Amino acid sequence: MSDKFGRDVVIFTQALQLPAGERAAFLDRACAGDEDLRRNVEALLRAHERVGDFLETPPLASGLEAETDDGTTKKKRNSGLDNDGFDHE
Numbered sequence: 001m002s003d004k005f006g007r008d009v010v011i012f013t014q015a016l017q018l019p020a021g022e023r024a025a026f027l028d029r030a031c032a033g034d035e036d037l038r039r040n041v042e043a044l045l046r047a048h049e050r051v052g053d054f055l056e057t058p059p060l061a062s063g064l065e066a067e068t069d070d071g072t073t074k075k076k077r078n079s080g081l082d083n084d085g086f087d088h089e
Contacts, residue, residue, distance in 0.1 A: 007037060012044040 011030045015023050023045065031038040 008040045008044065011037070011041045012048075015041065015045060016048065 011027070014030065015026055018026055027038055027041060031041065
């Protein structure tokens with residue numbers, strides 16, 4: 001890992017702890033005129049914002065329901081114990 005990459009990550013992590021409105025002033029100080037460093041940190045921040053809470057909630061945490069052939073709905077589970085993944089209780 002290069003020194004610059006390490007600085008990118010440290011500054012990015014620190015910036016995440018701040019309210020969005022305070023980040024520009026923080027980056028002014030932390031990057032101290034290093035435009036490449038600032039661009040890299042800003043790119044990391046933008047990527048983090050786009051991802052949002054994507055990985056915070058497991059995909060099947062809320063349970064998915066699907067309609068069966070007879071018109072009833074069954075809740076899909078994430079156990080992997082049943083070939084079709086549906087709760088047949």
